[in-house]
Amino acid sequence: MDSELAEALHTYVKSLRRYAMAMTRDSNEADDLVQECLKRALIYIHNGREIQNLRAYLFTILNNVYSDELSRKRRTGIVVSIDSETVKLTAPPCQNARMECRDLSWALNQLPAEQKEVVLLIGLEGLSYQTAAEVLNIPIGTVMSRLSRGRNALRRLLEGRIASEPPRREDNLVDLRSEARRASVA
Amino acid sequence: VWPSRPDHQRDRREPGRSLGSHLLKEALLQAYVDDLLNPHRRHEVEHSLSEHPREAARIRDFQSQNHELHELFDRYFAASTPANIEALQRHLVKTLRRQRRRQAYGWMAAAALFVIVVVGAVIVGPPPAPPIPWSFDDVVNGMRTDIAADMKADLDAAGFKPIGTRQISKEPDVTQHVFESATGRRIMLYESAAAPEDQKRVNFSQEGAVSVLFWTNKDRAFTLVGELDHNSVLQVVSAVSGEHQADGLRAIVAPDDGVRQPTPIR
DSSP states (O other): OHHHHHHHHHHHHHHHHHHHHHHHOOHHHHHHHHHHHHHHHHHHHHTTOOOSOHHHHHHHHHHHHHHHHHHHHHHHOOOOOHHHHHHHHSOOOOTTOOHHHHHHHHHHHHSOHHHHHHHIIIIITOOOHHHHHHHHTSOHHHHHHHHHHHHHHHHHHHHTOGGGSOOOHHHHHHHHHHHHHHHHHO | OOOOOOHHHHHHOOTTOOSSTHHHHHHHHHHHHTTOSOHHHHHHHHHHHHTOHHHHHHHHHHHHHHHHHHHHHHHHHHSOOOHHHHHHHHHHHHHHHHHHHHHHHHHHHHHHHHIIIIIHHHHHOSSOOOOOOOOHHHHHTTSEESTTSSOOOOOGGGTEEEEEEEEEETTTTEEEEEEEETTSOEEEEEEEEOOGGGTTOOEEEEETTEEEEEEEETTEEEEEEESOOHHHHHHHHHHHHOHHHHHHHHHHHOTTBTTBOOOOOO
């Protein structure tokens, strides 16, 4: 039983790193997120609380830490060198050098955060819709609509059609947020 | 899968953009992409897609997206974990194990309380108690092993014979052993893994005529519950964990030993 727990946690941590990497595109930032996530889990247990679904709990904490970090950056702004930004924005090469992967990497970064996290949690990490809803603390219907919008947006981006279509209301809102974030970073 | 509509509506409907049951249909398609449908529903969707090539192309794109996400990011899953994260991971495993052991003690405490409050009368009552209820399901599911096969302790010297052992919790592992005296009086012995921080802990209390003793022996924790005098409690400890441990617990279980006359076992 103990070895099962260790094995399960080992797999969860690897999933968390993959998800954090997909969200941040920066290995240091991703590892910082995972580290903070595990620390918070330890504190939670030390406070006598019980974790029912460890995997869902860890993803929830990771998302919360990521959101906190984004909010902090928006408030304070960060200084980054042009070189490091270039490295971050460059899509990692696929082993088979498929252009589609690079395009998807770029398109994923254009998605609003709330669509991106749903697409990644379900499409990459294989979470059920119900678990994703628990992780993000939103109704399952919202998960499904964000998933659909996210995938359709990715498709339009990959087809180069995004410019020719009027953005939806939520997309507009998030675009404004993205602009604000970029402005604070700059 | 598609809602039935008049032909003139269906023909003009752009795939993925119709109103009404659009959300339901879209949810089904997304669930199809994520392989969450049962075979029957999946077949229905595939049949519908075969009649809607534009929708089929859209769904294939979504499936490609999932595939490409893995191509992009799976190497981070395969990469080795940094030492600082691995250390935290090990710490978390240890903490979770400790938490599970504490839950085991919670089980034992709850079971002991149940015995004291609800079954107490059965322990004390002179007529022999009925056999421990068990069912065919218990045996099949491994929740009961017949006659104390797992309990090696011989409580004959204390006047008790084993009548049953049952696993009352698999996770955490908690086992209940039941012994009975010649007059039908029963005592319960709960056994589980001992948490490292509890390996020196001893706790003795009395609720009326019923004695409750918690002690540990190496990596096992025991809770004894029953109407027992001090000497009988120590005899049980001696049978379970050895005479040396019984002597070690004498000061706690029977501090007035030699003054108080033990009640003979009925």
